[in-house]
Amino acid sequence: xxxxxxxxxxxxxxxxxxxxxxxxxxxxxxxxxxxxxxxxxxxxxxxxxxxxxxxxxxxxxxxxxxxxxxxxxxxxxxxxxxxxxxxxxxxxxxxxxxxxxxxxxxxxxxxxxxxxxxxxxxxxxxxxxxxxxxxxxxxxxxxxxxxxxxxxxxxxxxxxxxxxxxxxxxxxxxxxxxxxxxxxxxxxxxxxxxxxxxxxxxxxxxxxxxxxxxxxxxxxxxxxxxxxxxxxxxxxxxxxxxxxxxxxxxxxxxxxxxxxxxxxxxxxxxxxxxxxxxxxxxxxxxxxxxxxxxxxxxxxxxxxxxxxxxxxxxxxxxxxxxxxxxxxxxxxxxxxxxxxxxxxxxxxxxxxxxxxxxxxxxxxxxxxxxxxxxxxxxxxxxxxxxxxxxxxxxxxxxxxxxxxxxxxxxxxxxxxxxxxxxxxxxxxxxxxxxxxxxxxxxxxxxxxx
Numbered sequence: 421x422x423x424x425x426x427x428x429x430x431x432x433x434x435x436x437x438x439x440x441x442x443x444x445x446x447x448x449x450x451x452x453x454x455x456x457x458x459x460x461x462x463x464x465x466x467x468x469x470x471x472x473x474x475x476x477x478x479x480x481x482x483x484x485x486x487x488x489x490x491x492x493x494x495x496x497x498x499x500x501x502x503x504x505x506x507x508x509x510x511x512x513x514x515x516x517x518x519x520x521x522x523x524x525x526x527x528x529x530x531x532x533x534x535x536x537x538x539x540x541x542x543x544x545x546x547x548x549x550x551x552x553x554x555x556x557x558x559x560x561x562x563x564x565x566x567x568x569x570x571x572x573x574x575x576x577x578x579x580x581x582x583x584x585x586x587x588x589x590x591x592x593x594x595x596x597x598x599x600x601x602x603x604x605x606x607x608x609x610x611x612x613x614x615x616x617x618x619x620x621x622x623x624x625x626x627x628x629x630x631x632x633x634x635x636x637x638x639x640x641x642x643x644x645x646x647x648x649x650x651x652x653x654x655x656x657x658x659x660x661x662x663x664x665x666x667x668x669x670x671x672x673x674x675x676x677x678x679x680x681x682x683x684x685x686x687x688x689x690x691x692x693x694x695x696x697x698x699x700x701x702x703x704x705x706x707x708x709x710x711x712x713x714x715x716x717x718x719x720x721x722x723x724x725x726x727x728x729x730x731x732x733x734x735x736x737x738x739x740x741x742x743x744x745x746x747x748x749x750x751x752x753x754x755x756x757x758x759x760x761x762x763x764x765x766x767x768x769x770x771x772x773x774x775x776x777x778x779x780x781x782x783x784x785x786x787x788x789x790x791x792x793x794x795x796x797x798x799x800x801x802x803x804x805x806x807x808x809x810x811x812x813x814x815x816x817x818x819x820x821x822x823x824x825x826x827x828x829x830x831x832x833x834x835x836x837x838x839x840x841x842x843x844x845x846x847x848x849x850x851x852x853x854x855x856x857x858x859x860x861x862x863x864x865x866x867x868x869x
């Protein structure tokens with residue numbers, strides 16, 4: 421496998437990793453999620469062991485790896501998970517075979533395990549694998565056979581996560597990136613949930629050959645999601661208030677090719693207005709722009725690059741590690757260039773035809789003031805979708821749009837999502853769920869009288 425990025429079709433994503441690509445490493449089934457850029461010298465700390473990420477180069481996305489002990493230290497080896505786990509044997513009538521067994525007589529006094537820490541360290545020195553250590557712990561447990569099948573499975577899984585951690589190599593795309601940030605740092609993406617992001621794209625009718633105007637103050641997640649759906653056919657213009665563009669660090673995790681990166685451009689709102697109808701930006705709007713710019717200064721003054729997201733299994737989450745302060749942060753190669761300033765000929769085309777649709781995710785700005793400025797840039801009959809964590813800013817904006825007869829078909833939607841655990845004899849809604857997904861104002865712009 422070549423270490424350079426493969427020359428694939430414009431709408432095709434490589435199935436395997438390459439030198440310099442971004443990956444999402446899922447450790448122990450979601451207990452920890454790590455964004456990394458692969459290189460021959462990249463390392464990752466798993467538990468108390470530093471493992472090289474070189475074995476991941478050239479492997480298909482979706483591959484499993486396990487931490488093994490070698491003569492030169494721990495390393496990641498390719499692993500094929502068993503399909504027999506997580507199943508409970510049942511009788512024909514649907515009752516479990518251990519229905520008469522329970523855990524009421526078991527006492528957790530730390531005396532059931534006869535294998536000591538010194539014994540486990542000795543097994544490691546002799547080259548024992550993680551599976552062998554787990555089986556030894558089970559064999560030396562005085563209470564394992566007395567547990568129910570469910571308890572036995574939980575015990576085995578707990579020991580496997582400690583002594584034989586499993587790493588899943590995942591492709592970073594809209595859903596995986598959004599879910600990782602929502603669990604780790606929801607404030608950086610404005611508490612934008614995946615189902616809400618999907619509705620934004622659908623309500624704004626984002627499709628191939630569209631010219632999409634976005635106001636993205638959620639770290640670049642919205643820009644990346646739009647560019648992913650466009651697939652290199654069409655433009656996404658990330659506009660901003662003032663002289664400092666909003667961070668787009670998340671968009672660089674998507675592994676976009678050069679052709680797609682060229683379709684992701686930036687332009688300040690003043691530049692778009694300077695060519696709109698051949699006029700400069702109206703003076704009456706300067707005060708609103710200043711107000712919005714001051715509200716967003718805190719957001720855009722200190723952009724943070726995402727290096728690692730660690731998700732604890734019990735919702736106890738550590739901070740993101742900046743590149744300059746982390747001792748275990750992976751060396752990042754230069755990503756593909758995106759977010760260049762929009763060319764003048766493209767801006768002229770937008771002046772003539774207007775933008776196909778508008779998507780706003782700017783929790784730090786006043787929604788109505790922003791919409792009032794941006795609406796003239798859209799073509800007639802263009803759909804729009806505006807996300808906000810709270811209802812009142814959208815309600816105010818909707819009311820003003822109705823009074824000004826600027827849009828039709830407006831509605832405010834509240835997305836709702838319930839996640840289920842699906843296991844034999846244990847299918848039920850998840851115990852811990854995100855019950856709030858924000859609000860979306862959608863509609864269609866109409867021509868003014």
